[in-house]
Amino acid sequence: MRALLFDVFGTCVDWRTSMMREAERFGLPPQLAVAWRDEYQPQLETVRSGQRPWVNLDVLHEIGLNRVLRAMDLTLPKADRVELVRGWHRLDPWPDVVAGLTRLKETFIIAPCSNGHIAQSVNLAKFAKLPWDAILGAEIAHAYKPDPRVYRESVYALGLEPDEVCMVAAHRDDLRAAAAVGLQTAFVERFGEDPGPPFDADFVAHDFEELLR
Template identity: 75%
Template structure:
């Protein structure tokens, strides 16, 4: 780990509290707490349509809109289009976990830090501005035109930094994310989150309780 020059981070769940944020955003439009969970349940199935080749590459805003429309049908809610677009854009405004900004700021002193997210570049930039995430670069799905855990996402992120894979560490609260990163040669760090995986399932290079402890 002393050779690691860059850390790349999962965002939804690891870096930001998507659930608490989306419950709040949904409530603005009279939607129950259940709506946020149902919408998140659409996430992997919609990503899989791209991963499987059933749908050509589209960014996460498009997939979030498809998922939202499905959830509203299930709930019997008929929101106007402008409200649906506002809710999709709410994924650009998610609150960071309390330890994140200080932890990233400390890590930035010694390492390159960047998201390796399934969010697209515009979403990641807007989220960084909103949540004050001090990234050095924006990496992840859009530069690879693929969605994690497709190995191309991790490779493209390391390649964009011009670093050997073993000098890049993937940080996530998802064991499957770390397993995919390890499979292509990245180092791994697990940070638990209450809405994601709470325990490591493998001997990751680092297990830390918070981003501050990781730093």
């Protein structure tokens, strides 16, 4: 195994607590964060289905936010909406992540394989001190997970074969899609993630420290 690819939202960072804080910063109810995240898969699906050309996650997050604000009968000025969308660029890492990634980086190439775009991934890495070797994922493939192109393009960009790479995620549907194109898989349990059906990952861990072992 030469490289580890990581899901980010939920797996590396606690989007729920962070975005509840962001909502409150703009005088909005914290439960907006969860309602907003519920718009995530439907908005990605507009791209996966071909209904919309590939646009980055800031665009899809803003569309989702507008829908949630309307549904909750709330309003927010455009400048604040833009700034709130940028909240997804400043999410707190789970407590084990920075130390775990730093250690894993000594042995493996580590990179996000996220549905976040390059700018979001870089800004988040600066904020949360995630020591990535490269930024891979949706933007280089112009597709959204679990579209197999996202995993394939990420592996190809590293000049590796799929079985030399392990996908790490807190969502089994992400791992199932990665396994289908030949990657190894590691499931990490995270609070409130993974509503999906069971999947036998090659590795299972409670956090990145255990993953290391």
